[in-house]
Amino acid sequence: MKTLYLNSKENNAIQTAAEILRNGGLVAIPTETVYGLAANALDGEAVKKIFIAKGRPQDNPLIVHISSIEEIEPLVEKVDPRAYDLAEKYWPGPLTIIMKKSAVIPDEVSAGLDTVAIRMPSHECARQIISASGVPLAAPSANASGRPSPTKASHVAEDLDGKIDAIIDGGESEVGVESTVVTLATTPPTLLRPGGITPAQLEAVLGEIAISPAVFAKLKEGEKAESPGMKYKHYAPKAQVTIIKGSFEKYKKFLLAQKDTVCAVCFEGEGKYFEKYIEYGRENDDESQAHSIFDALREVDAMGCKRAFVRCPVSDGVGLAVYNRLLRSAAFRVIDLEIGIPVIGLTGQTGAGKTTVASMLADEGYAIIDTDILARKAVENPEVISMLCAEFGEDIIKDGALDRRELARRAFATKEGGAALNAITHPEITRLAVDLIHKAEKDGAKAAVIDAALLFDSCLTAFCNKTVSVVADEEIRLKRITERDSISEADARLRMSAQPPAEYYIEKADIIINNNGDDNLNEQIGKILLAVK
Ligand code: TXA
Numbered sequence: 001m002k003t004l005y006l007n008s009k010e011n012n013a014i015q016t017a018a019e020i021l022r023n024g025g026l027v028a029i030p031t032e033t034v035y036g037l038a039a040n041a042l043d044g045e046a047v048k049k050i051f052i053a054k055g056r057p058q059d060n061p062l063i064v065h066i067s068s069i070e071e072i073e074p075l076v077e078k079v080d081p082r083a084y085d086l087a088e089k090y091w092p093g094p095l096t097i098i099m100k101k102s103a104v105i106p107d108e109v110s111a112g113l114d115t116v117a118i119r120m121p122s123h124e125c126a127r128q129i130i131s132a133s134g135v136p137l138a139a140p141s142a143n144a145s146g147r148p149s150p151t152k153a154s155h156v157a158e159d160l161d162g163k164i165d166a167i168i169d170g171g172e173s174e175v176g177v178e179s180t181v182v183t184l185a186t187t188p189p190t191l192l193r194p195g196g197i198t199p200a201q202l203e204a205v206l207g208e209i210a211i212s213p214a215v216f217a218k219l220k221e222g223e224k225a226e227s228p229g230m231k232y233k234h235y236a237p238k239a240q241v242t243i244i245k246g247s248f249e250k251y252k253k254f255l256l257a258q259k260d261t262v263c264a265v266c267f268e269g270e271g272k273y274f275e276k277y278i279e280y281g282r283e284n285d286d287e288s289q290a291h292s293i294f295d296a297l298r299e300v301d302a303m304g305c306k307r308a309f310v311r312c313p314v315s316d317g318v319g320l321a322v323y324n325r326l327l328r329s330a331a332f333r334v335i336d337l338e339i340g341i342p343v344i345g346l347t348g349q350t351g352a353g354k355t356t357v358a359s360m361l362a363d364e365g366y367a368i369i370d371t372d373i374l375a376r377k378a379v380e381n382p383e384v385i386s387m388l389c390a391e392f393g394e395d396i397i398k399d400g401a402l403d404r405r406e407l408a409r410r411a412f413a414t415k416e417g418g419a420a421l422n423a424i425t426h427p428e429i430t431r432l433a434v435d436l437i438h439k440a441e442k443d444g445a446k447a448a449v450i451d452a453a454l455l456f457d458s459c460l461t462a463f464c465n466k467t468v469s470v471v472a473d474e475e476i477r478l479k480r481i482t483e484r485d486s487i488s489e490a491d492a493r494l495r496m497s498a499q500p501p502a503e504y505y506i507e508k509a510d511i512i513i514n515n516n517g518d519d520n521l522n523e524q525i526g527k528i529l530l531a532v533k
């Protein structure tokens, strides 16, 4: 199909769009939130085409768009008077109201539910098209399902060119994130999706409202979504996204500690410190952040980045909506770099006695975080597994579980393979490590110790106040390894030679612990305790 491109200011654009819609076609239209992919909401066959063009799951219902308040009545069983109160205050605008539907709403629109979602957009062109069509318009965001929502006509073209009848270019969407969705079909009313209208604004009209648990948390296996659109991954670029909380200073240090090239998605004026960056809005300005977040997420892929670290948006106002969308694009991966206790990075040569030092620190009330355990846990995460499959082949899954041996064999066959494995797993290991540090802080630990054999090859150093290397003479280590692991001297030597030389550990660390057995280890541990006081 050849997609027709029209500018909303061309004098026949509105009439042409209306005609296509009346004839059962699909037209992408601008709205103040995001672009919508519209069809006649009263025509089930036309609506079906929306699902096909977007690749949208059948169980996700659509919003019906109207151009005047009187149009609500035929769409619902009975108009809830609170809908008029909300409409009076916030329509036209970024608010969608859900009520029990009437018989005119086809099942394709409501996806089998007994309710219908209704919105009156404020974008002039959208309202003109609805009114010229003479029918309400069902319109989800005009992106391919799962991708970031479109805020420019060019975004729609990227995803849907050749799949829909027309795209009307009405400029950039002003708000930039989709409407707030509230249902009046529950008691109290429930906020299903945050957007341009804030919870406080809803409460000003409705009194108490509930907030759907799906807004800020991942649904548990088998849990039913009140709003089907809030399921697991969504709004996502191809790149892996991680949200970073904390000051810009901490963000900068963390990003500069990454071992491969990543994309910094930060605020105006911050990008200059990074090799690859995209700025989205201004710090502390929720509206500017909402306006450009989806464009930024699309840019990440256009730049060819595999990983993106996004500065956390403002936490209230429309920022709540930005955070909600980012959480989904990041598959809920958030790293909070504001840590209130000292963090020590602990590393060392095999057989040098890193574990002994760790347990002595544990006796002092320090929480020990073992990254070997976290590395195993990271590859249990479904998102990590699917990225590993994409990189190393679906057949690293055997009998429904990840074959870790096969994965290691493939990944470590080449240098690039090892780097690719690390790029996929490290963000998850880091997230798990930081979560444990926060937990330790809450539990009253004096400090946290990150025990990592490859500390200096990871980004974990970015939040260590001090780094410690444990070293010992070669012959002593040899003896310890052969005794501890009951292996031959040759095997032990092989293992030792696979590691960097002692100088590597000595040069990079703030504190060196010489653990040859005859030294006064307690006194040396004292150096660490003093350093983090
Ligand atoms: O700003 C917006 O709302 C944009 C523009 C185009 O108006 N539209 C939009 O539509 O974001 P869509 O389909 O991408 O998102 C609609 C959301 C989904 O999360 C869907 O599950 C939810 O609204 N929804 C629609 N009808 C519902 C219903 N009857 N009950 C519960 N949730 C509903």
Ligand code: MG
Pocket: 140, 141, 149
């Ligand atoms: Mg959508």
